[in-house]
Amino acid sequence: MTAAPPIIAEPPAALPAPGVRAQRLGQWRRLPLKAKSGVILLGFFVLAAIIGPEVAPYDPGYQNPAPSLVMHPPDAAHLLGTTQTGQDVLSQLLTGIRLTLELALIVGVVATALAVIVGVSSAYLGGVWDEVLSLVTNVFLVIPSLPLLILLLGYQPSRGQEATILVLSALGWPWGARVIRAQTLAIRGRDFVAAARETGESTWRILAIEIIPNEVSLIAANFVNTVLYAIGASVALAFIGLADLSSWSLGTMLYWAQSQQALQLGAWWWFVPPGLAVALMGTALVLLNTGIDELGNPRLRDASRAARIGGRRQWPADPTPVLHALPPPRGKLADFVHSFSRSSLLDGGSGARSPLERRGGKT
Amino acid sequence: MKFILRRLAFYAVAAWAALTLNFFIPRAVPGNAVESIMAKFPTLQPSAYRALEAMLGVGHPGSLWHQYWAYLNDVFHLNFGTDLIEYPAQVSTLLAQTIPWTLTLVGTATVIAFFLGTGLGIVAGWRHGGWLDRGLPALMFLQAMPYFFLALILIELLAIRAHLFPIATGYAGGLVPGWHWAFIGSAIYHALLPALTIVITSVAGWMLQMRNVMITTIGEDYVVAAQAKGLPNRRVVFTYAARNALLPQLQGFGLALGFVVSGALVMEIVFSYPGIGLLLLSAVTSNDYPLMQAIFLVITFAVLLANLIVDLLLVAFDPRVRARETG
Numbered sequence: 001m002t003a004a005p006p007i008i009a010e011p012p013a014a015l016p017a018p019g020v021r022a023q024r025l026g027q028w029r030r031l032p033l034k035a036k037s038g039v040i041l042l043g044f045f046v047l048a049a050i051i052g053p054e055v056a057p058y059d060p061g062y063q064n065p066a067p068s069l070v071m072h073p074p075d076a077a078h079l080l081g082t083t084q085t086g087q088d089v090l091s092q093l094l095t096g097i098r099l100t101l102e103l104a105l106i107v108g109v110v111a112t113a114l115a116v117i118v119g120v121s122s123a124y125l126g127g128v129w130d131e132v133l134s135l136v137t138n139v140f141l142v143i144p145s146l147p148l149l150i151l152l153l154g155y156q157p158s159r160g161q162e163a164t165i166l167v168l169s170a171l172g173w174p175w176g177a178r179v180i181r182a183q184t185l186a187i188r189g190r191d192f193v194a195a196a197r198e199t200g201e202s203t204w205r206i207l208a209i210e211i212i213p214n215e216v217s218l219i220a221a222n223f224v225n226t227v228l229y230a231i232g233a234s235v236a237l238a239f240i241g242l243a244d245l246s247s248w249s250l251g252t253m254l255y256w257a258q259s260q261q262a263l264q265l266g267a268w269w270w271f272v273p274p275g276l277a278v279a280l281m282g283t284a285l286v287l288l289n290t291g292i293d294e295l296g297n298p299r300l301r302d303a304s305r306a307a308r309i310g311g312r313r314q315w316p317a318d319p320t321p322v323l324h325a326l327p328p329p330r331g332k333l334a335d336f337v338h339s340f341s342r343s344s345l346l347d348g349g350s351g352a353r354s355p356l357e358r359r360g361g362k363t
Numbered sequence: 364m365k366f367i368l369r370r371l372a373f374y375a376v377a378a379w380a381a382l383t384l385n386f387f388i389p390r391a392v393p394g395n396a397v398e399s400i401m402a403k404f405p406t407l408q409p410s411a412y413r414a415l416e417a418m419l420g421v422g423h424p425g426s427l428w429h430q431y432w433a434y435l436n437d438v439f440h441l442n443f444g445t446d447l448i449e450y451p452a453q454v455s456t457l458l459a460q461t462i463p464w465t466l467t468l469v470g471t472a473t474v475i476a477f478f479l480g481t482g483l484g485i486v487a488g489w490r491h492g493g494w495l496d497r498g499l500p501a502l503m504f505l506q507a508m509p510y511f512f513l514a515l516i517l518i519e520l521l522a523i524r525a526h527l528f529p530i531a532t533g534y535a536g537g538l539v540p541g542w543h544w545a546f547i548g549s550a551i552y553h554a555l556l557p558a559l560t561i562v563i564t565s566v567a568g569w570m571l572q573m574r575n576v577m578i579t580t581i582g583e584d585y586v587v588a589a590q591a592k593g594l595p596n597r598r599v600v601f602t603y604a605a606r607n608a609l610l611p612q613l614q615g616f617g618l619a620l621g622f623v624v625s626g627a628l629v630m631e632i633v634f635s636y637p638g639i640g641l642l643l644l645s646a647v648t649s650n651d652y653p654l655m656q657a658i659f660l661v662i663t664f665a666v667l668l669a670n671l672i673v674d675l676l677l678v679a680f681d682p683r684v685r686a687r688e689t690g
Contacts, residue, residue: 034500139377141618144666146625147643147659148384154647154655155388175618228507235509236629240644254512258633263515264530266523275512282507287500293575 035291041284045277049101052094060092060248074269081269084260092248093273099249100231101281103165107230110169112223115176116215120207122177123184134181140174149233153242160244164237168230176222183218187211221292228285235278250274366684370674374667381663385656386434390427438660454657457642462661465638468554469627472561473620480566481612484573485605491578499571506567510626514560514633521556528556557627557634565623572615576608583607610681617670624666 074081081089122133149167156163187193188211196206212219237243238251241259245252257263257271441455487496505513522530529552580586581604589603631640639658646654678684 037500135373135376138373139380142374142377142621142667142670143381143384143663144621144624146621146628147662150643150647151385151388151655151659154650154652232509236511236625239509239511239629240632240647242647258515263518263523268519271512271515275509275515279504279508279512283500283504286503286507290503290571 032291032294034287034294038284038287038289038291041280042288045097045101045281045284048094049098052098056088056091056094058088058091060087060095073267081267083256083267083270084262089253089270089273092253093250093277095248096250096253096274097277097281099161099247100234100251100278103161103168103234103249104227104230106165107168107172107234108223108227110165111172111226111230112176112219114169114173115180115222115226116212116219118173119177119180120184120211120215123181124188124203124207124211130181133177137174137177137181140171141178145171146233146236149237150240150242153237159242161247164234164243168233172226172229176219176226179222180215180218183215184211187214217292217295221289224285224289224292228282228289231278231281231285250278366678367674370671374671378664378667381660381667382435382438385660386431389652389656454653457654458639458657458661461637461639461642464636465627465631465640466665468557468631468636468638469561469624472558472627473565473623475558476562476565476623477569477616479562480569481573481609483566484570484612485577485600485608487570488574488577488581488608489600489604491574491581496574499567499574502567502570505563506565506571508564510560510564510630511633513564514557514630517556517560518633529553553636557630557636560630561623561627564626565619568619569612573608573612576611577604580604580608606680610677613673613677613680617673620669621666624662628662 083089083092118133118137122130122137149171152167152170153159153163156167193206193210196210201210234243234249235251235254238245238249239254239258241255243249243252243255245255251274253274254271257267257274262268262270483495487493487499490496518530522528586599586603589599594603628638628640628643630636631638632644635641639662642654643658645651646658
């Protein structure tokens with residue numbers, strides 16, 4: 001990917017130490033802001049998932065029998081308050097982030113692998129294979145996933161983590177497969193693939209060495225999307241009770257909060273933290289994906305900084321400004337004063353806007 | 364016509380796939396509905412097994428092929444069997460009671476969100492880097508929020524704290540559903556908050572997509588040419604850029620619809636809205652398999668139908684599709 005680096009105004013101060021580290025730092029600095037904030041936010045949650053259950057102050061399932069701890073608002077001992085049964089919300093949250101993120105990452109890996117297999121083989125093999133695989137992909141794309149997930153999971157004898165991962169992975173691949181198929185079709189016709197085929201390389205080698213490495217950014221974006229889908233779907237499924245309700249995930253927390261009337265009893269500290277965690281994780285992933293998009297397509301980048309020409313904001317969508325047609329960036333009084341100066345001779349009139357500009361640029 | 368026929372054939376295949384999945388899932392998983400009910404009510408005598416089988420229609424009389432045809436025939440006649448929980452009630456009656464609620468609410472809110480999001484996306488894409496465009500990360504946060512969580516927050520803030528909206532259900536208690544103003548007004552009043560939830564969470568998605576396509580479209584030569592001709596901005600934006608950028612947006616609408624509907628179903632639960640989502644919850648919590656299956660079919664068919672409508676709109680909007688058809 002040749003992502004055009006944005007114009008860097010600062011002098012290359014990192015030159016004295018042109019090591020790998022400095023280079024990496026430069027790459028990081030060049031990332032779009034959205035990608036950076038996505039990475040940082042996501043990193044925070046990954047950290048919480050790794051160390052969370054170890055630093056959790058209480059056992060998330062421990063029901064403190066003290067009557068004063070029934071739905072206690074946040075205080076020093078319980079930073080996020082307690083539930084109806086005296087359980088510590090913070091501990092549940094820290095455990096829940098790990099479980100939810102773990103599930104989403106596994107689903108992301110499995111479903112993305114499926115998407116790559118289906119997409120690449122569909123496009124590369126072509127013919128009947130392509131027709132059949134595309135049809136299956138499109139059918140699964142158009143069937144709404146949640147009701148099908150509910151049906152599949154509802155019939156499972158156990159509704160634990162493994163069953164959820166299985167079902168979510170089984171339905172999470174079609175979108176990626178479609179995108180990857182399109183990309184493979186585009187790459188397949190390129191000269192270097194033809195050259196590889198002419199030199200007699202095996203199909204597997206062409207797929208693994210020539211084609212898939214060229215789709216890495218697409219696969220990465222798809223992985224992020226799938227993780228996003230897995231978080232949303234698993235939380236929704238747990239929220240309606242289709243999960244192992246004795247484990248602590250963000251979804252089961254919300255399930256218990258809803259079923260034990262946290263809302264009606266005004267215990268906002270019970271349902272806001274898990275919901276907010278889901279929303280923030282989702283935001284991080286969306287930001288990351290937008291960042292990846294912008295890296296690949298510089299046109300999408302934020303262009304608000306370089307857009308002042310002749311004292312007037314120029315939008316990227318505007319036609320190239322003709323300096324002469326620009327209205328002078330002055331008020332009426334300043335205009336009047338300016339008309340006495342020598343440079344006003346260049347304006348071609350006493351500061352009046354050109355008729356072209358006034359009528360919205362109509363010829 | 365060719366394009367429409369092809370799409371019709373595709374939706375027929377999709378519908379058939381959904382029907383077949385629906386037929387095989389109960390037969391493919393270990394254990395069955397009868398066993399789960401027996402496990403749920405330990406007081407049932409073993410002799411009840413046959414009776415339950417007959418009631419559910421899972422006794423598998425005849426060959427698989429025979430069962431399959433009988434099943435298709437049943438679905439064709441909208442006979443989804445007898446409900447387990449509200450026992451003598453037919454599943455189709457339960458569905459008929461709830462579908463209008465969901466259809467009105469989700470349909471209206473989705474259309475509003477689509478137009479609002481597309482409009483905002485046009486502005487954000489045209490004024491790329493403007494305040495609306497830079498506000499996108501905030502909207503992404505709303506989009507990443509699960510529907511039901513936003514519903515919880517809105518109820519807490521607007522219904523419980525501010526008393527602006529009713530907390531739950533579809534209409535005020537004591538009213539008899541019917542075509543009179545007291546009921547309709549109450550129903551609309553109760554639908555405002557759920558509709559607001561759908562609009563807020565889904566508007567960002569439409570907006571983001573429209574913005575991205577818009578930005579790419581604005582770079583196209585024909586837009587530059589239109590500007591070079593000196594056409595007014597309004598005309599360039601709407602007739603040249605937005606009209607073309609709308610096509611991928613419309614295609615995306617069909618695919619995103621399943622997502623929106625799924626989210627809206629779960630949201631209904633929070634509002635105790637008397638639609639399909641609430642029915643689905645009761646089906647899940649009580650292992651009501653016939654109901655779950657019927658709901659899956661109904662929702663799938665609704666989404667397929669909506670997709671077909673979108674395809675027809677595409678034909679109307681995109682001259683290239685029409686040209687391909689005649690040629």
